[in-house]
Amino acid sequence: MDIQGWTYLIIGLSFALYVAVAVIARVRSTAGFYVAGQGVPAVLNGMATSADWMSAASFISMAGLISFMGYDGSVYLIGWTGGYVLLALLLAPYLRKFGRFTVPDFMGDRYYSNIARVVGVICAIFVSFTYVGGQMRGVGIVFSRFLEVDINTGVVIGMAIVLVYTILGGMKSITYTQTAQYLVLIVAYLIPAIAISVQLTGNPIPQLGFGSRLETGENAGVFLLEAIDQIHRDLGFPEYTGAFAEGGKSRVDILAIALALMAGTAGLPHVIIRFYTVRSVHAARWSAFWALLFIGILYTTAPAVAAFARVNLVQTLHERAYDERPQWFKTWEQTGLIAWLDKNNDGLIQYGPGAAFVGNPTRLSDDEVTMRLGAWGEPLLANEATENDNELFVDRDIMVLANPEIANLPAWVVALVAAGGLAAALSTAAGLLLVISSSLSHDLGKKIFYPAMSERSELRWARVAAGVAVIIAGYLGINPPGFVAQVVAFAFGLAASSFFPAIVLGIFSKRTTREGAIAGMVAGFLFTGGYIFYFKTIVPASTAEDWWFGISPEGIGTLGMALNFAVAIVVSRFTAPPPPKIQEEIRRLRLPDEV
Amino acid sequence: MDPFMNDIDKPGKRLDAAGYWRANVRILSILLPVWFASGCLLSIVFVDRLNEFQVGGFPLGFWFAQQGTIVVFIVLILIYSLWMGRLDRRYGRRGKE
Numbered sequence: 001m002d003i004q005g006w007t008y009l010i011i012g013l014s015f016a017l018y019v020a021v022a023v024i025a026r027v028r029s030t031a032g033f034y035v036a037g038q039g040v041p042a043v044l045n046g047m048a049t050s051a052d053w054m055s056a057a058s059f060i061s062m063a064g065l066i067s068f069m070g071y072d073g074s075v076y077l078i079g080w081t082g083g084y085v086l087l088a089l090l091l092a093p094y095l096r097k098f099g100r101f102t103v104p105d106f107m108g109d110r111y112y113s114n115i116a117r118v119v120g121v122i123c124a125i126f127v128s129f130t131y132v133g134g135q136m137r138g139v140g141i142v143f144s145r146f147l148e149v150d151i152n153t154g155v156v157i158g159m160a161i162v163l164v165y166t167i168l169g170g171m172k173s174i175t176y177t178q179t180a181q182y183l184v185l186i187v188a189y190l191i192p193a194i195a196i197s198v199q200l201t202g203n204p205i206p207q208l209g210f211g212s213r214l215e216t217g218e219n220a221g222v223f224l225l226e227a228i229d230q231i232h233r234d235l236g237f238p239e240y241t242g243a244f245a246e247g248g249k250s251r252v253d254i255l256a257i258a259l260a261l262m263a264g265t266a267g268l269p270h271v272i273i274r275f276y277t278v279r280s281v282h283a284a285r286w287s288a289f290w291a292l293l294f295i296g297i298l299y300t301t302a303p304a305v306a307a308f309a310r311v312n313l314v315q316t317l318h319e320r321a322y323d324e325r326p327q328w329f330k331t332w333e334q335t336g337l338i339a340w341l342d343k344n345n346d347g348l349i350q351y352g353p354g355a356a357f358v359g360n361p362t363r364l365s366d367d368e369v370t371m372r373l374g375a376w377g378e379p380l381l382a383n384e385a386t387e388n389d390n391e392l393f394v395d396r397d398i399m400v401l402a403n404p405e406i407a408n409l410p411a412w413v414v415a416l417v418a419a420g421g422l423a424a425a426l427s428t429a430a431g432l433l434l435v436i437s438s439s440l441s442h443d444l445g446k447k448i449f450y451p452a453m454s455e456r457s458e459l460r461w462a463r464v465a466a467g468v469a470v471i472i473a474g475y476l477g478i479n480p481p482g483f484v485a486q487v488v489a490f491a492f493g494l495a496a497s498s499f500f501p502a503i504v505l506g507i508f509s510k511r512t513t514r515e516g517a518i519a520g521m522v523a524g525f526l527f528t529g530g531y532i533f534y535f536k537t538i539v540p541a542s543t544a545e546d547w548w549f550g551i552s553p554e555g556i557g558t559l560g561m562a563l564n565f566a567v568a569i570v571v572s573r574f575t576a577p578p579p580p581k582i583q584e585e586i587r588r589l590r591l592p593d594e595v
Numbered sequence: 596m597d598p599f600m601n602d603i604d605k606p607g608k609r610l611d612a613a614g615y616w617r618a619n620v621r622i623l624s625i626l627l628p629v630w631f632a633s634g635c636l637l638s639i640v641f642v643d644r645l646n647e648f649q650v651g652g653f654p655l656g657f658w659f660a661q662q663g664t665i666v667v668f669i670v671l672i673l674i675y676s677l678w679m680g681r682l683d684r685r686y687g688r689r690g691k692e
């Protein structure tokens with residue numbers, strides 16, 4: 001069977017599995033719809049949380065990013081795992097004990113204010129929509145590459161699947177579907193990683209192969225990382241393992257980005273609500289442990305995959321004749337995600353630092369069907385060549401998806417990786433859609449506009465809201481606003497500078513008042529949003545010298561968070577303390593779990 | 596040896612809520628600095644100094660940033676969960692799965 005046949009088979013089977021699981025776990029109550037009836041065992045919730053958390057970006061893009069960024073890419077690994085420590089130690093157990101359905105619920109009740117609730121709803125919806133558009137796009141990319149359907153058709157198929165299980169079973173279906181999706185995605189990630197580790201280093205554990213000696217190629221006998229550093233020096237790149245090189249990120253910027261990602265991760269509503277679904281505080285702590293363990297399996301593999309991909313890319317392509325290019329190069333060339341521009345007319349692929357040409361590759365063609373080809377049979381590009389010697393364009397996103405082909409693995413592995421990418425995107429999309437749905441039906445509908453609403457009609461509205469959210473998400477996937485890729489990173493900055501301080505203070509400082517929390521959230525959100533907006537749209541070509549304290553827009557959430565804490569604490573000092581009822585509730589939050 | 600010996604509630608007495616919370620905060624004040632040291636100091640602030648040491652095929656700072664700190668984070672949450680479970684039992688309320 002060929003790759004396409006296998007892909008139809010494996011993706012078809014995995015989708016059938018998800019829908020079957022969802023139908024079995026369908027629900028009839030709001031508690032079931034929002035928080036899966038609060039009966040999910042800790043290990044299962046940990047697994048669901050890790051699938052919920054690991055998105056198309058983690059599965060498809062992260063290793064590719066690290067592969068091209070070297071040490072600087074560590075910031076994603078540190079930020080996206082370190083956040084779980086904050087979540088486990090500072091937020092999850094207390095939020096579970098507080099025992100509401102959503103994050104805006106906590107805001108509204110702890111800060112005895114519907115304004116705080118609405119601010120919470122706005123932040124939750126904004127963060128979730130920026131994130132979900134990227135997931136739907138990921139679904140479309142996988143479909144178009146592996147099933148050769150139109151990207152938009154792919155998005156619609158993905159929407160239909162998510163729609164079925166979100167509307168049927170809400171959180172309960174999502175939980176059990178996500179555990180299935182975790183298993184699919186982790187197997188799909190590990191098989192090619194192990195195979196490539198064995199091929200390159202002879203060590204079947206990628207985390208160890210990463211630090212082993214190469215067994216093949218011109219650098220056989222040299223440590224993998226040393227070989228990459230040497231290749232980088234030869235080609236003129238900064239060293240792969242070196243930190244804070246000229247032109248790279250500075251120490252303070254990396255620190256700021258890591259902290260913003262950590263606090264942002266801990267403040268993301270779709271991750272937090274997963275901890276409402278377990279039976280007890282004790283189970284909430286343990287599910288944070290299981291979640292990070294399951295995430296850690298992929299996150300410690302990713303940098304190994306990145307290094308393997310780096311050495312493979314350079315060794316197989318640099319100074320290689322174009323007409324002897326490998327098969328995977330040809331298939332990905334069709335998608336426009338890899339391209340070659342022969343600047344010196346020698347027919348060889350030269351790779352080096354800098355972009356080969358301006359922008360993404362645009363082919364020259366006489367009409368829709370025939371492309372214009374160059375002297376070596378390569379598609380000619382309309383792009384303007386740059387001054388440097390680099391002739392190769394590689395989209396970072398293809399490194400994980402092309403990995404099995406680069407390593408000559410059988411067709412079913414390629415298909416499994418496609419199914420894994422879809423599992424990662426769909427599981428995250430479902431979690432985000434539930435946040436949007438519950439924010440609308442529960443926080444706005446039930447808590448603000450119609451407190452008298454019956455459970456049955458709230459559930460109906462939750463389903464309608466989920467349906468509408470899926471359609472908007474699909475629209476964003478088909479017509480992605482140009483800034484989606486950047487915006488996802490900023491969702492973290494915004495979550496870090498709005499939710500995180502408000503929740504931490506709400507638990508650890510009884511004295512934090514309604515006014516303090518709202519002022520802090522608004523200040524943090526406006527400051528961070530304004531800084532990002534300014535440097536991304538008004539002065540897009542900014543450099544470290546323009547930034548405050550040398551902190552890039554990606555890391556500014558850290559300052560926004562500090563501002564939020566400061567404003568909230570100061571304003572709370574000068575406003576009336578929270579009512580006794582709230583103080584009593586916070587006191588109960590700090591007691592040991594009920595037997 | 597147990598840092599919480601002083602906080603143990605005697606059987607039959609009322610729940611010592613303040614003692615439980617103090618012990619809880621103390622656990623955080625031990626674990627969070629480890630989180631910061633591993634994720635921010637070893638992996639970022641002092642990474643270039645640590646890179647002068649080589650462990651197997653890894654420069655040490657680079658290894659911390661891409662592998663070690665994730666392991667430290669997982670172990671931290673494990674210790675936290677075990678420790679808090681013990682604290683819950685000490686204070687007479689048993690955690691349940």
